[in-house]
Amino acid sequence: MTRPPESLRGATITGTGMYVPERRLTNADLERMVDTSDDWIVERSGIRERRIAAPDQASSDLGLIAAQHALEMAGLGPEDVDQLIVATTTPDRFLPSCACTLQAKLGASKAAAYDIFAACSGFVYGLGLTRGLIGAGVADTVLLVGVETLSRITDYEDRNTCVLFGDGAGAAVLRPCAPGEGILSVSIHSEGSMGDILEVPAGGSRAPASAETVARRDHYVKMRGRELFKLAVRGMEESLMRALETAGLGVAELELVIPHQANRRIIDAMRGRLALPEDKVVVNIDRYGNTSSASIPISLDELVRAGRLKPGDNLGFVAFGGGLTWGASVARWTLARQAAAVPTAEEHVITAPGTAP
Numbered sequence: 001m002t003r004p005p006e007s008l009r010g011a012t013i014t015g016t017g018m019y020v021p022e023r024r025l026t027n028a029d030l031e032r033m034v035d036t037s038d039d040w041i042v043e044r045s046g047i048r049e050r051r052i053a054a055p056d057q058a059s060s061d062l063g064l065i066a067a068q069h070a071l072e073m074a075g076l077g078p079e080d081v082d083q084l085i086v087a088t089t090t091p092d093r094f095l096p097s098c099a100c101t102l103q104a105k106l107g108a109s110k111a112a113a114y115d116i117f118a119a120c121s122g123f124v125y126g127l128g129l130t131r132g133l134i135g136a137g138v139a140d141t142v143l144l145v146g147v148e149t150l151s152r153i154t155d156y157e158d159r160n161t162c163v164l165f166g167d168g169a170g171a172a173v174l175r176p177c178a179p180g181e182g183i184l185s186v187s188i189h190s191e192g193s194m195g196d197i198l199e200v201p202a203g204g205s206r207a208p209a210s211a212e213t214v215a216r217r218d219h220y221v222k223m224r225g226r227e228l229f230k231l232a233v234r235g236m237e238e239s240l241m242r243a244l245e246t247a248g249l250g251v252a253e254l255e256l257v258i259p260h261q262a263n264r265r266i267i268d269a270m271r272g273r274l275a276l277p278e279d280k281v282v283v284n285i286d287r288y289g290n291t292s293s294a295s296i297p298i299s300l301d302e303l304v305r306a307g308r309l310k311p312g313d314n315l316g317f318v319a320f321g322g323g324l325t326w327g328a329s330v331a332r333w334t335l336a337r338q339a340a341a342v343p344t345a346e347e348h349v350i351t352a353p354g355t356a357p
């Protein structure tokens with residue numbers, strides 16, 4: 001994907017929101033569930049805790065709160081939304097889409113609602129799609145939600161994966177803006193031939209749910225982490241460089257890079273290759289783990305509500321995930337500094353020994 005022609009209008013983020021479930025799953029909890037240690041998890045991934053959805057919360061419930069906060073910041077109501085796009089790998093159900101379920105809960109009665117399935121890169125893919133829709137005049141107001149309840153497809157008997165994933169939601173409202181502002185460029189890529197490096201083997205048309213698939217634990221995420229690690233570092237570096245080139249900017253002109261939070265070491269390796277200073281790269285994986293398509297919009301909302309972003313700042317978004325999919329976007333921020341506190345639900349720590357999510 002390239003820079004939009006000058007004749008197209010731009011698309012910019014005018015509101016953000018996030019929500020994470022109250023329940024924390026700490027490394028100490030995981031030590032009681034599988035053969036692992038706090039030291040190993042922190043050293044290899046940077047994660048200290050992650051959030052777990054309550055039994056009665058599905059992805060649309062998490063997405064609803066994030067979406068409401070984003071619309072509130074944008075000064076819009078649900079009826080203003082033209083398109084509601086949900087990036088998720090963990091929809092409430094496979095039919096209907098998570099977006100349609102969320103549409104009903106939100107009351108976005110006018111919106112066309114649909115999911116995009118690009119795993120951890122879903123939010124960046126969504127930015128590309130949204131910029132196209134708004135730029136071409138197909139939509140004026142797009143609500144883009146990245147949401148996951150990865151705890152529902154995580155095998156809490158598999159130490160290779162269960163220490164990594166968490167639940168959460170982030171949302172952004174996008175509206176038209178002048179060309180040369182907002183989303184300046186998007187560079188997205190896929191490599192389907194490597195799809196089985198990170199997969200949920202069963203539950204689709206290849207291996208429908210059966211007693212055997214359940215017994216094999218094939219409805220859970222399987223991952224070859226070491227292989228992904230190297231691909232992620234390279235894919236993130238290269239796509240961010242491409243997005244920068246398309247935007248006509250250099251690395252040094254970025255105020256902040258907001259990477260997908262897959263692993264602290266992946267982020268650090270990418271940062272090193274791009275020679276970015278540590279304070280320019282956002283890291284919150286210690287608190288949320290890997291929330292896939294939600295991780296970038298969660299980070300963005302935290303920055304916005306902390307008053308960290310000002311109009312004119314150049315931001316880089318960059319992600320890598322299952323598919324394989326990866327990509328980056330460069331944006332020139334247009335929203336005035338926010339002073340609003342982060343409106344999350346009251347939090348509490350679950351300390352019950354061996355608590356299974």
Ligand SMILES: CC(C)(COP(=O)(O)OP(=O)(O)OC[C@H]1O[C@@H](n2cnc3c(N)ncnc32)[C@H](O)[C@@H]1OP(=O)(O)O)[C@@H](O)C(=O)NCCC(=O)NCCS
Nearest residue numbers: 036037040044120159160163225226228229262263320321
């Ligand atoms: C998963 C990941 C954290 C593992 O870190 P790593 O340094 O590559 O570790 P390895 O897989 O090489 O495993 C090293 C050892 O630790 C062990 N190990 C794995 N998980 C463990 C855990 N939770 N606790 C303790 N030991 C563990 C392995 O069994 C292995 O033992 P061995 O040497 O005796 O075989 C890392 O590879 C990663 O983050 N990969 C990319 C993840 C990713 O990008 N995911 C999806 C894209 S969003």
